[in-house]
Amino acid sequence: MANVSKSLSTNVEGHVFVDSTYINCDTCRQLAPFTFQEVGEFSSVSHQPQSPTEMLQAYQALLTCPVGSIGTIEKNKNLLLKAQQSFPILLANQVYYNGFNSEKSFGANSYFVTHLDGNWLIDSPRYLPYLVEAFEAMGGIRYIFLTHKDDVADADRYAKKFQATRIIHQADQEAMLESEWIVEGQEIIQAAPDFQIIPVPGHTAGSLALLYKETYLFTGDHL
Ligand code: SF4
Ligand SMILES: [Fe+2]
Structure with missing residues (x-):
């Protein structure tokens, strides 16, 4: 579970964040390239997702992050369910x-x-x-x-x-x-x-x- 108090300083401010507990596996950048980019050695939120597609991709990345390092300020249960059901x-x-x-x-x-x-x-x-x-x-x-x-x-x-x-x-x-x-x-x-x-x-x-x-x-x- 991502922890907002450990949110990286390289994240742009907003709904989605990456915390500092992670490995640099590239998964989020593949799934949601609009939202996540490599900054230094790690992934950060470079743009907050705006469109429905960008939001869905960000939630897909949240579910797929192997170490649970992606979080949201508020939980959108509907989007979380939609993202889950999109897999495989x-x-x-x-x-x-x-x-x-x-x-x-x-x-x-x-x-x-x-x-x-x-x-x-x-x-x-x-x-x-x-x-x-x-x-x-x-x-x-x-x-x-x-x-x-x-x-x-x-x-x-x-x-x-x-x-x-x-x-x-x-x-x-x-x-x-x-x-x-x-x-x-x-x-x-x-x-x-x-x-x-x-x-x-x-x-x-x-x-x-x-x-x-x-x-x-x-x-x-x-x-
Ligand atoms: S998916 Fe998680 S562990 Fe992998 S790069 Fe993104 S934030 Fe880091
Ligand atoms: Fe390997």
């Missing part, structure tokens, strides 16, 4: 951004892809009843693809809830020991129709990318 956000062609980034994965983004042969969760958001219901409504989770050991967050809880198959490379397996599918070596794998697993060692020895429909590439922390 459709990006394109059955590809969704989940929001609710986890501090356990350093604020990394996680994604969801719906597919007739089973849905994919790519890395993990926080485990929240709201998201569990949203995934259930979209047909559950068949695979949980872990790009690398830094971003597993609550994958174990989602796997248990949905009886999902967790996929991780052997070199990063320490982060999710009970994973059901351990990728070995550096060969490209046709994992399911439309999904290719591409080993990309570098950031970590077991980093993996996932290519969906030869168009959407989930790279973990590589890009």
